[in-house]
Amino acid sequence: MKDIYYRLITYNKNKYGAKVQRIPINAGFTCPNKTGEKGKGGCIFCDSTGSGFASLSSKTPINDQLNAMIERYNGRANMFMAYFQSNTNTYAPVHVLKKLYDSSLIDDRIKILDISTRPDCVSNDVLDLIASYKEKLDVFLEFGAESFNTNTLKLMNRGHTVSETLDAVLRAHKRKLDVVLHFILDFPTDTMEDIIEMAEISSILGVHGVKLHSLYIAENTKLGEMYKNDDFKPLTLNDYIERVITFLEHLSPNIVIHRLVSEPPKEGCLFGLWGLKKMKVFNMIENEMKKRNTYQGRLYKF
Numbered sequence: 001m002k003d004i005y006y007r008l009i010t011y012n013k014n015k016y017g018a019k020v021q022r023i024p025i026n027a028g029f030t031c032p033n034k035t036g037e038k039g040k041g042g043c044i045f046c047d048s049t050g051s052g053f054a055s056l057s058s059k060t061p062i063n064d065q066l067n068a069m070i071e072r073y074n075g076r077a078n079m080f081m082a083y084f085q086s087n088t089n090t091y092a093p094v095h096v097l098k099k100l101y102d103s104s105l106i107d108d109r110i111k112i113l114d115i116s117t118r119p120d121c122v123s124n125d126v127l128d129l130i131a132s133y134k135e136k137l138d139v140f141l142e143f144g145a146e147s148f149n150t151n152t153l154k155l156m157n158r159g160h161t162v163s164e165t166l167d168a169v170l171r172a173h174k175r176k177l178d179v180v181l182h183f184i185l186d187f188p189t190d191t192m193e194d195i196i197e198m199a200e201i202s203s204i205l206g207v208h209g210v211k212l213h214s215l216y217i218a219e220n221t222k223l224g225e226m227y228k229n230d231d232f233k234p235l236t237l238n239d240y241i242e243r244v245i246t247f248l249e250h251l252s253p254n255i256v257i258h259r260l261v262s263e264p265p266k267e268g269c270l271f272g273l274w275g276l277k278k279m280k281v282f283n284m285i286e287n288e289m290k291k292r293n294t295y296q297g298r299l300y301k302f
């Protein structure tokens, strides 16, 4: 049966003949939206780990982080993606970045170098460095776009604009890099029209993939404070399901879905996934799509 959406696992199986397991790396970066260079305090939802709660401590050398995580798979996976996840993984001089990225290429089981960053933190020199790894292995470059609504970006305190995201994608594409855009689909100031824009603009840009996130609210964040003071009301699970389905329907069928639902942190989480397990939400989305006989790209018009 044809997939109802283009899963990363399908893309990897077609390309490598097997699953490629993602290994999160904490390279000890910080973020220009926290240091004052772009902004202070960070995005209102960002906790102290910078979305890297699943990775090991940055005190552990990168090669040891990878080896320790690979060992956990104990033969269940033989191909891996070195995923620079925590904070802003291009926020350092080029020679420092090179040393860090190089140290993730521990052996030829690493098939993909995956670097996650902000769209306003990639100079042309940094993009040239990242593109140079394409000679050795596949490279994904992930940008936190989060929304294409300027007011939502302001409310999130993202510290970058929509045009900076578009500029970063176009400069990365000039270097033939595979770009993955992140979006938070259930931010309350975004409407369904905004969701359709996210899907259609991503399609027109021709990005390689997208990662969809459901908003979680962590302790010790600005959003956490707003939530506790009743100044922020999350959307419902049904809203999220509707938004994911609408997004997929308007997205080009050629774009790979790297994530459909994000996992909230196990500790210090005030609100996340409506109290359900990730797999449950995942299955609810798939079942609803099957029930409606819909699929990725059904309403894609470009």
Ligand code: SF4
Residues within 6 Å of the ligand: 030, 031, 032, 033, 034, 041, 042, 043, 046, 047, 050, 051, 086, 087, 088, 118, 144, 158
């Ligand atoms: S850009 Fe990422 S790391 Fe920086 S403050 Fe926002 S969520 Fe946190």
